[in-house]
Each structure stands twice: as structure tokens, then as C-alpha cells.
Amino acid sequence: MLSCRRLRKTYQTDRGPVDAVRGVDLDVAARHYVAVIGRSGSGKSSLMAMIGGLSQPSAGSILIEGADIWSFNDNAMAQFRNRRIGYIFQFASLLPTLRAIDNVALPALLDRHSGTADTYNRAAQLLTEVGLGSHFDAYPSEMSAGEQRRTVIARALINNPILLLADEPTSDLDVETESEIMALLLNVNHERGTTLILVTHNLALASKAEQVVQIADGAIVP
Amino acid sequence: MLQHWLLGSLALQNIGRRKARASLLIAAVAISSAIVFTGVVMMRSIETSMAVGFSRLGADLMVVPQNALTNITAALLTAEPTGEVLDADLLDQAHITGISRAAPQRVFRTEQSEFGGQGESVDLIGYDPGNDFTIQPWINERLGRPMQPGDVILGAARDVPLGSEIALFGKPFRVYAKLGRTGAGTHERGIFMPSAELLALVPAIREQTRKTPPMLEPRKVSGFLIELTPGATELQVRFALLSHLSGTKVVAGGSLLTGIRQGVTALLGGAISLVSMMFASTALMVSVLFSAIVTERRSELGLLKAIGAKRSQIVGMVLIEAIVATGGGGLCGVVFGMLLLRLFERSLVYYLTEIGVPFLWLDRMDTVLVAAACILGAGLIGAIGALTPAWRSSRHDPYDLIRGEG
Numbered sequence: 001m002l003s004c005r006r007l008r009k010t011y012q013t014d015r016g017p018v019d020a021v022r023g024v025d026l027d028v029a030a031r032h033y034v035a036v037i038g039r040s041g042s043g044k045s046s047l048m049a050m051i052g053g054l055s056q057p058s059a060g061s062i063l064i065e066g067a068d069i070w071s072f073n074d075n076a077m078a079q080f081r082n083r084r085i086g087y088i089f090q091f092a093s094l095l096p097t098l099r100a101i102d103n104v105a106l107p108a109l110l111d112r113h114s115g116t117a118d119t120y121n122r123a124a125q126l127l128t129e130v131g132l133g134s135h136f137d138a139y140p141s142e143m144s145a146g147e148q149r150r151t152v153i154a155r156a157l158i159n160n161p162i163l164l165l166a167d168e169p170t171s172d173l174d175v176e177t178e179s180e181i182m183a184l185l186l187n188v189n190h191e192r193g194t195t196l197i198l199v200t201h202n203l204a205l206a207s208k209a210e211q212v213v214q215i216a217d218g219a220i221v222p
Numbered sequence: 223m224l225q226h227w228l229l230g231s232l233a234l235q236n237i238g239r240r241k242a243r244a245s246l247l248i249a250a251v252a253i254s255s256a257i258v259f260t261g262v263v264m265m266r267s268i269e270t271s272m273a274v275g276f277s278r279l280g281a282d283l284m285v286v287p288q289n290a291l292t293n294i295t296a297a298l299l300t301a302e303p304t305g306e307v308l309d310a311d312l313l314d315q316a317h318i319t320g321i322s323r324a325a326p327q328r329v330f331r332t333e334q335s336e337f338g339g340q341g342e343s344v345d346l347i348g349y350d351p352g353n354d355f356t357i358q359p360w361i362n363e364r365l366g367r368p369m370q371p372g373d374v375i376l377g378a379a380r381d382v383p384l385g386s387e388i389a390l391f392g393k394p395f396r397v398y399a400k401l402g403r404t405g406a407g408t409h410e411r412g413i414f415m416p417s418a419e420l421l422a423l424v425p426a427i428r429e430q431t432r433k434t435p436p437m438l439e440p441r442k443v444s445g446f447l448i449e450l451t452p453g454a455t456e457l458q459v460r461f462a463l464l465s466h467l468s469g470t471k472v473v474a475g476g477s478l479l480t481g482i483r484q485g486v487t488a489l490l491g492g493a494i495s496l497v498s499m500m501f502a503s504t505a506l507m508v509s510v511l512f513s514a515i516v517t518e519r520r521s522e523l524g525l526l527k528a529i530g531a532k533r534s535q536i537v538g539m540v541l542i543e544a545i546v547a548t549g550g551g552g553l554c555g556v557v558f559g560m561l562l563l564r565l566f567e568r569s570l571v572y573y574l575t576e577i578g579v580p581f582l583w584l585d586r587m588d589t590v591l592v593a594a595a596c597i598l599g600a601g602l603i604g605a606i607g608a609l610t611p612a613w614r615s616s617r618h619d620p621y622d623l624i625r626g627e628g
Contacts, residue, residue: 054620
């Protein structure tokens with residue numbers, strides 16, 4: 001389902017180039033739950049961003065369902081991010097001027113591949129599934145961190161992606177909320193069959209994964 | 223349509239998020255637009271009023287045959303009715319600089335026109351409608367249609383109703399317009415018509431008088447009324463005329479009026495330049511501001527790209543925000559400008575009218591066009607100011623934008 005080959009990411013800084021990811025080869029099977037672990041600054045987020053189509057690799061290739069995603073033009077890449085990828089960031093990533101239901105519906109509205117009424121029905125259903133059935137009209141500033149993260153998960157699922165990328169989605173949450181969010185993500189993986197790649201420092205969570213990828217200094221530890 | 227609504231809605235919400243900043247931006251654009259709108263409308267109105275007012279002051283110089291007798295009057299409005307003539311292409315041949323307009327006139331004085339009482343002296347004056355600046359500006363009343371062949375204009379001293387028919391050498395003419403009082407005898411008693419009309423009357427005149435008056439020869443005129451270009455001095459042009467044209471006399475009008483006319487014209491040009499510079503400085507300010515706004519909103523734009531927004535959607539959203547803010551400012555500015563114009567109307571213009579200085583407002587359609595241009599211009603300034611930062615941001619990877627780079 002996912003195949004990365006000789007993937008590199010080098011950032012240009014004032015002090016010279018910094019290699020964040022160095023020659024990563026990675027294969028992920030469809031419907032699997034993959035945990036990515038490693039110390040801060042090891043290159044996990046850079047790897048996730050490249051796989052999610054958010055950051056162009058300096059070298060190497062990423063094939064998702066056989067397509068080299070970084071060969072897409074701008075519009076095709078935008079459509080790929082919109083329809084095929086669900087991305088959950090390690091920070092609250094909702095638009096502050098939109099209600100919860102608008103935030104969830106936004107990716108579908110941007111691509112306009114379904115009607116407005118259908119989109120909002122699906123957004124309401126997803127919010128209900130993540131336990132926010134009574135928060136449709138709430139603005140991000142009116143929700144707790146956990147509720148915001150649930151909303152982000154609902155947004156990531158609005159277009160039925162094939163790959164869900166979660167980059168430390170619970171790093172700023174309390175233990176109880178973290179458990180709820182992780183249960184939600186694993187449920188998405190099990191029930192919907194959505195491939196899940198999760199960056200985490202929680203080794204207990206990683207132990208439940210079908211595949212664990214440990215990264216150190218930009219490379220996969222064998 | 224849905225996308226446009228969505229992007230427009232996001233743009234409006236973004237404006238609402240920073241109310242103080244948005245208000246200041248709108249106010250700045252509104253003030254600039256108000257100044258530009260008021261300035262352009264007032265200056266165009268003043269220009270039109272001056273064009274009429276100054277034309278009524280007469281010519282700067284008059285070129286007539288050397289032996290022609292001339293009355294020294296305050297205003298040079300018509301050539302003199304003498305038997306002396308000049309070549310019609312005299313000034314074209316001389317190529318004299320410093321002349322803005324030269325209006326040739328043919329003045330034929332006759333007692334045999336059959337107009338008025340038996341043997342009454344009448345001045346028939348032929349003018350060139352395209353170059354004339356001393357007759358048409360004096361029209362006080364006219365028929366509600368454009369001037370047609372067979373129409374004449376009467377001086378103020380001729381007591382004939384508008385629209386009535388008169389006969390000149392047996393040919394019928396319609397009184398199309400009447401001039402205001404000038405105090406210049408020839409101008410007040412004259413019967414004016416385009417030179418072509420006057421020349422067409424020659425066969426009838428010849429039949430009546432048994433001769434063709436010299437000024438009614440096709441290539442002859444009685445004299446030229448001259449308006450100088452801004453910056454040209456009366457002395458320079460007078461010297462040039464006399465040195466190039468033999469057998470002519472150059473009569474000067476009021477040099478003070480010439481100076482005022484040229485000075486005010488230059489002043490108006492300068493004021494328009496200042497207004498243009500103000501608009502340009504506003505464009506720069508908006509550009510800098512939107513550059514900062516886009517920089518501040520990088521992570522949000524990155525997030526939008528991350529969930530599938532296209533580059534065109536990112537640029538479109540920022541442009542909508544900029545155009546709504548600055549276009550709204552332009553609209554407020556036009557409304558404010560209209561209030562200012564009302565204030566001018568009740569103060570300065572009222573005072574000018576009271577002391578007998580005519581003030582002609584720019585007509586309604588032109589005013590609406592200036593207002594629309596100000597609003598569009600303000601919106602365009604926003605679009606231009608925001609385009610580069612929006613375009614540059616849209617080129618970056620979403621991850622770079624989210625991390626605050628790009």
C-alpha cells in the first residue's frame with residue numbers, strides 16, 4: 001500500500017544543510033497499524049510530512065497504491081491530500097472562525113465531490129461517532145483540547161481516506177483523554193480498515209501495532 | 223459557487239477576526255479614496271469652469287493685418303471688421319511655438335444684409351467651431367439640440383427671440399443661440415456662424431453687392447485670436463509672430479489674465495500629480511500590510527493546503543479578503559467624499575456663485591464613473607498588494623507553512 005525508497009529530507013539552514021531523514025526504506029501493508037517511535041528530533045515528523053504529501057522529499061520516492069505521489073502536479077497533489085490522506089497534527093489544527101461541523105466539513109467542501117447537504121450530514125455523523133454529537137455549533141475556543149482533537153479526527157475522516165497519519169496526536173493531552181483519543185484512532189483502523197501510521201512516544205500504544213518503526217538520527221533502526 | 227462562497231466566507235471571517243486592524247486598514251483606504259474622489263471631482267469641475275470662465279476672458283493675443291484699426295478693449299473676443307485680410311494658413315506656415323490654440327475669424331461688416339432696419343450695419347462673423355474659444359463659451363441660451371447648418375448665433379444686443387427665423391441676403395437662418403453681454407461692440411452686435419456657412423453665403427452677397435469682400439475669399443481671414451500654452455510668455459510669442467509674419471499687427475490682451483490662466487492650469491496639473499502619488503503610497507501601504515498578514519497566517523494557510531486546498535484557492539481567499547477590505551474602504555471613501563462635496567457646494571461653490579463666478583459641477587454620469595473608478599481602484603490596490611505575498615505563500619509546502627517558514 002505504501003512504499004518509500006531511499007527517502008531523504010535535508011533542510012537548508014543558516015548554519016548549513018541539516019539531514020532530517022536519511023535514506024529511509026519503508027513498506028506498509030494496507031489496513032495495518034504502524035507505530036513510529038523515536039526521540040524528539042529523530043526525523044519522525046519529517047517522514048510523516050513527506051508521506052502525507054506535505055513536504056517534498058530531497059530525494060527518493062513514495063508510492064501509495066502504486067502512484068508516485070511526488071510526481072503529481074499542484075492540483076493533483078491537492079486532490080491527493082484531500083481525498084486519500086487524513087492528517088492529524090500534534091497541535092490543535094482547527095480554523096478558529098469555523099464551527100466544529102464546518103471544520104469537519106471543510107475538506108469535502110474544498111474538493112466539492114459531494115453535495116453540501118450530504119457533506120454536512122456526514123460531518124454530523126462523524127462528530128457523533130467521536131462523541132461530539134452535542135458540539136456541532138461549538139467554535140474551537142469553546143472546546144477542550146480533547147474535544148478539539150476529536151474534531152480533527154472527524155475532519156481527517158470526512159473524505160474516507162485510505163491512509164490516516166497521526167503525528168503525536170495526544171502529546172499535549174492528559175492521560176485519560178489520550179486513552180480516549182487513541183482508542184478512537186485504533187477503532188478507525190479496525191472498524192473502517194483505514195491504514196494508520198501513528199507517531200508516538202507511548203511504547204504501550206506502539207506495542208499494539210502490527211509494525212513498529214524506530215527512527216534514530218533520520219534513519220530506521222533495523 | 224460553493225467554493226467561492228466558502229472562500230468568501232473564510233475571507234470575511236478573517237477580516238472580522240482582527241477588527242481593529244481591519245478597521246484601520248479600511249479607514250486608511252477610505253481617507254485616500256475620499257481625497258482622490260473629492261479631488262478628482264472638484265478639479266475636473268474647476269477645470270471645466272475655468273475652461274468656460276477663462277475663455278470668456280478672451281484671447282491672449284490677436285493677429286490682424288498691419289493696417290487694420292483695432293479697438294483696445296479689456297477682452298479680445300473678435301477680430302476687427304476691416305477690409306484688410308491675412309492668409310488663412312499664415313500661422314500654419316510660420317510654425318510658431320507657444321501657441322495653444324489659434325482661432326481664425328472672418329468679420330464682414332455690411333449695410334445690405336436686409337437684416338434689421340433698412341441700411342442697418344451688421345457684422346457677420348465666421349468662426350472655426352473646432353478652434354473657437356471666444357464665441358461658444360459666451361452662449362447664454364440655446365435651442366435644445368446640436369447646432370445645424372442654417373443656424374446662427376446672435377450677440378446680446380440683438381433683440382431677436384431664440385428659434386426665430388431671420389433673413390441674410392435673402393437666405394433664411396434660424397437663431398440657434400444668443401450670447402451673454404460682453405461690452406465689446408462687435409461681439410454684442412454680431413451675427414455668428416461657422417466660416418463654412420458664411421462662405422456659402424458669398425454668391426448671395428455678390429449678387430447683392432456686386433463684389434466679393436476680401437475676407438470672404440476662401441483662403442483669407444480677418445485675423446486670428448491666439449491662446450498661449452502654459453509657460454509661454456506673451457512677449458516671446460509676440461516677438462516670434464512679428465519676426466515671422468510680415469504685414470501683421472499683434473494686439474495683446476490683459477497679461478495679468480494670461481498669467482492667472484497659465485498659473486492655475488499648472489496648479490491643477492500639480493494637484494492631480496499629488497493625488498496620484500497619494501494613491502500610489504496607499505497601494506504600497508496595503509502591500510506591506512498584506513505581506514505581514516499573510517506571514518502571520520502562514521500556519522493557517524499551510525493547514526488549508528494540508529487538507530486539500532489548491533494554490534488557486536489559497537490565493538483566491540487572500541485576494542477576496544484584500545479586495546473586500548480595500549474595496550469596502552473605497553466605498554466608504556466615496557460616501558465620505560460625497561459628503562465633502564456637499565460641504566463644498568454649500569460653502570465655496572455657493573460663495574463663488576454669489577459673486578458671479580460660474581461653477582460647473584462635473585456631470586452626474588462622470589461623477590458616477592469617478593466614484594466607480596475610486597472603488598474599483600481601491601479594490602485593485604488591495605488585490606495587487608496581496609497578490610505577491612499570497613502567491614509566494616501558496617508555492618510553499620504545507621509543512622513549511624505550518625512550521626512558520628516560507
